[in-house]
Amino acid sequence: MGRKLDPTRKEKRGPGRKARKQKGAEVELAKFLPLGKPICFDIPVHPSEVECGPIVWPFSATRFLNCLFVCFEDDSEGEEQRSRPSLGQKEEEDTDLQLNVDIDEQFMLPSSEEIQKENILSFTTFVACEPPDNMEVLKDFRNKREEGRARQEYLVLLHQDLVAYYSYSDFLLEKLMEIFPLPELVNFLEANEVPRPMTIRTNTLKTRRRDLAQALINRGVNLDPLGKWSKTGLVIYDSSVPIGATPEYLAGHYMLQGASSFLPIMALAPQENERILDMCCAPGGKTSYIAQLMKNTGVILANDSSAERLRSVVGNLHRLGVTNTVVSNCDGRQFPKLMGGFDRVLLDAPCSGTGVISKDPAVKTNKDEKDVLRCAHLQKELILSAIDSVNAASETGGYIVYCTCSIMVEENEWVVDYALKKRNVRLVPTGLDFGQEGFSRFKDRRFHPSLKSTRRFYPHTHNMDGFFIAKLKKFSNAIPKVQKDEEPAIEPASQEPAPEPTSEPQSKRRKLERSKVAKGKKMQRPASKGSSLQKLGRASKSARPSPRTLGTRPNSRKKHKMHQSGQ
Amino acid sequence: MRPLTEEETRVMFEKLARYIGENMQLLVDRPDGAYCFRLHKDRVYYVSERLLKLAMSVPGDRLVSLGTCFGKFTKSSKFRLHITALDYLAPYAKYKVWVKPGAEQSFLYGNHVLKSGLGRITENTAQYQGVVVYSMADVPLGFGVAAKSTQDCRKVDPMAIVVFHQADVGEYVRHEETLT
Numbered sequence: 026m027g028r029k030l031d032p033t034r035k036e037k038r039g040p041g042r043k044a045r046k047q048k049g050a051e052v053e054l055a056k057f058l059p060l061g062k063p064i065c066f067d068i069p070v071h072p073s074e075v076e077c078g079p080i081v082w083p084f085s086a087t088r089f090l091n092c093l094f095v096c097f098e099d100d101s102e103g104e105e106q107r108s109r110p111s112l113g114q115k116e117e118e119d120t121d122l123q124l125n126v127d128i129d130e131q132f133m134l135p136s137s138e139e140i141q142k143e144n145i146l147s148f149t150t151f152v153a154c155e156p157p158d159n160m161e162v163l164k165d166f167r168n169k170r171e172e173g174r175a176r177q178e179y180l181v182l183l184h185q186d187l188v189a190y191y192s193y194s195d196f197l198l199e200k201l202m203e204i205f206p207l208p209e210l211v212n213f214l215e216a217n218e219v220p221r222p223m224t225i226r227t228n229t230l231k232t233r234r235r236d237l238a239q240a241l242i243n244r245g246v247n248l249d250p251l252g253k254w255s256k257t258g259l260v261i262y263d264s265s266v267p268i269g270a271t272p273e274y275l276a277g278h279y280m281l282q283g284a285s286s287f288l289p290i291m292a293l294a295p296q297e298n299e300r301i302l303d304m305c306c307a308p309g310g311k312t313s314y315i316a317q318l319m320k321n322t323g324v325i326l327a328n329d330s331s332a333e334r335l336r337s338v339v340g341n342l343h344r345l346g347v348t349n350t351v352v353s354n355c356d357g358r359q360f361p362k363l364m365g366g367f368d369r370v371l372l373d374a375p376c377s378g379t380g381v382i383s384k385d386p387a388v389k390t391n392k393d394e395k396d397v398l399r400c401a402h403l404q405k406e407l408i409l410s411a412i413d414s415v416n417a418a419s420e421t422g423g424y425i426v427y428c429t430c431s432i433m434v435e436e437n438e439w440v441v442d443y444a445l446k447k448r449n450v451r452l453v454p455t456g457l458d459f460g461q462e463g464f465s466r467f468k469d470r471r472f473h474p475s476l477k478s479t480r481r482f483y484p485h486t487h488n489m490d491g492f493f494i495a496k497l498k499k500f501s502n503a504i505p506k507v508q509k510d511e512e513p514a515i516e517p518a519s520q521e522p523a524p525e526p527t528s529e530p531q532s533k534r535r536k537l538e539r540s541k542v543a544k545g546k547k548m549q550r551p552a553s554k555g556s557s558l559q560k561l562g563r564a565s566k567s568a569r570p571s572p573r574t575l576g577t578r579p580n581s582r583k584k585h586k587m588h589q590s591g592q
Numbered sequence: 593m594r595p596l597t598e599e600e601t602r603v604m605f606e607k608l609a610r611y612i613g614e615n616m617q618l619l620v621d622r623p624d625g626a627y628c629f630r631l632h633k634d635r636v637y638y639v640s641e642r643l644l645k646l647a648m649s650v651p652g653d654r655l656v657s658l659g660t661c662f663g664k665f666t667k668s669s670k671f672r673l674h675i676t677a678l679d680y681l682a683p684y685a686k687y688k689v690w691v692k693p694g695a696e697q698s699f700l701y702g703n704h705v706l707k708s709g710l711g712r713i714t715e716n717t718a719q720y721q722g723v724v725v726y727s728m729a730d731v732p733l734g735f736g737v738a739a740k741s742t743q744d745c746r747k748v749d750p751m752a753i754v755v756f757h758q759a760d761v762g763e764y765v766r767h768e769e770t771l772t
Binding site: 277278353 | 659733
């Protein structure tokens with residue numbers, strides 16, 4: 026990990042743009058409020074209060090006002106209802122206000138006692154109001170809880186606070202709360218407010234990193250190597266010239282690329298003279314990295330479904346001097362039909378973008394359940410066609426790398442788990458020695474245990490965009506065909522009956538199949554011309570009693586069919 | 593996608609010869625495998641045979657680009673070199689012009705090279721000879737046409753144009769959408 030990429034060193038310089046905006050809004054709001062209302066901005070700010078700027082809890086105008094009111098409230102007894110002015114204002118009509126007030130008071134009690142004890146001090150305890158307090162309670166719930174309060178109530182309040190403070194949609198925050206333990210969640214949310222460092226990748230087809238660094242330093246750019254794990258990356262701290270328009274950039278000596286985008290290619294590990302497919306290539310950063318690692322040998326098919334975004338792909342590839350690439354504009358789902366037999370496939374699937382909130386804050390509010398599931402469905406279709414396009418018999422390859430810039434389990438582990446069930450693939454280590462393990466179990470879902478070898482990257486732990494990377498090896502020697510209802514690749518010793526991650530059309534299909542089976546008709550599987558080799562290969566597997574409840578059905582059907590064909 | 597016709601080949605090679613002269617031969621006979629020119633949507637692409645095979649299997653209307661784009665045929669069937677061909681022009685260029693660091697930016701914004709920005713120029717460059725423009729650090733920046741011969745360059749005043757601008761790498765940013 027690069028010195029400056031170290032997340033612990035991240036510093037936030039005062040309230041950011043968002044906080045300023047919010048403050049502005051509040052000042053505006055105050056003008057319109059009747060005098061009797063609790064917000065009063067002319068409380069003189071005590072010097073000691075000003076010092077509380079850089080504190081543990083992120084400081085913003087809202088929070089600050091909250092605190093002022095907490096103070097205010099402590100002084101004057103009869104003003105309980107004003108406990109959360111900035112929020113309370115807007116939520117006056119809200120029915121949950123009552124609940125908020127109640128719980129708030131309870132939070133206030135310990136803190137005000139503390140203050141009486143310590144006599145002076147610490148506005149900071151005020152500033153770091155509910156969420157940390159709340160968090161404290163939640164961390165040690167048994168001892169710190171208020172009598173007769175359920176954990177759920179604390180969580181609801183925390184949820185509301187975080188939603189208000191970081192302006193996320195309820196849905197997204199709930200999802201994030203499921204993924205992260207609470208202290209980590211705040212780190213994550215906080216990291217999303219800070220932009221990631223700008224990184225560039227040296228184009229080794231045209232220059233060397235040392236030469237490039239020297240050339241850029243001469244132009245007044247302040248940079249450093251990215252980290253031990255990358256030999257081509259550079260981090261830009263500041264620059265007197267626009268990094269996207271220096272003569273070096275135009276001459277194709279480097280590519281602007283997030284640190285996290287290096288990783289899938291390193292996991293893919295393309296070899297020279299291979300045949301590689303990049304299914305969703307725009308804007309061409311990863312494609313050019315593949316070409317660079319292959320030293321412009323072999324062939325790459327760079328595909329993207331958006332013609333508009335392909336313009337930048339063509340531009341970037343030519344600028345970087347990549348000559349071994351064909352750029353096509355097909356739907357990725359068409360792929361096994363269009364062409365196959367690739368040694369490796371990179372699938373950088375379209376996703377909800379929950380890992381790159383710092384780049385695009387709109388994601389905070391504009392994604393809902395449907396969007397995520399729609400993405401997940403598309404991703405499942407894409408990963409199957411990616412697997413089908415790979416030639417398992419390839420001497421050097423047979424690998425698929427699946428990555429997304431989302432951190433949702435639905436778009437990552439779930440999709441990979443689905444692929445494991447549907448195709449002759451197994452997960453292999455990504456070859457990246459950092460990153461967190463993927464989930465093999467999440468809430469009520471149980472995924473294949475090998476999902477531990479996938480990698481997750483988070484903004485707050487690695488200081489790069491949130492990312493998920495899984496590397497799959499296709500092991501069936503058969504020519505890639507649509508093999509439906511396949512057992513998962515690895516035979517796990519004890520595989521829990523996994524609740525089937527069904528996307529809609531798939532469940533429909535299954536229903537259809539079942540009904541057909543019920544009718545006792547011999548199934549006509551649309552695209553499968555399963556060779557005898559495949560069937561033989563699967564015979565032993567299907568003969569073994571499968572512990573899975575849902576999975577057994579298609580299997581038994583297959584056995585039945587095989588039996589028939591054997592006769 | 594199709595091979596070039598006789599006429600198109602002639603027009604294109606004539607154009608290429610202005611910059612790289614007889615080195616053009618090296619583009620066609622390469623030691624590292626067969627390369628060829630293909631026409632797709634009026635653009636000329638320079639591709640290796642292996643890549644060509646892959647590109648053949650992409651439906652024509654879905655194919656966006658293959659290998660390196662050299663340029664395009666205009667409606668009046670003239671050939672126009674694109675900046676994307678620079679990677680192949682620069683190593684074989686016979687006549688070169690180096691611009692001073694101060695004038696780099698101006699050239700990259702699409703301006704002609706003035707005498708004041710001229711760092712070096714190949715001896716005995718003729719007038720209207722195609723030249724490749726380099727920065728003083730030997731980074732190819734684009735190409736153009738010599739407005740003055742080397743001899744004349746010595747005499748003209750500092751504000752006189754010495755190289756007419758044709759293409760520069762700034763177009764990757766300025767005209768990204770028209771590159772192919």
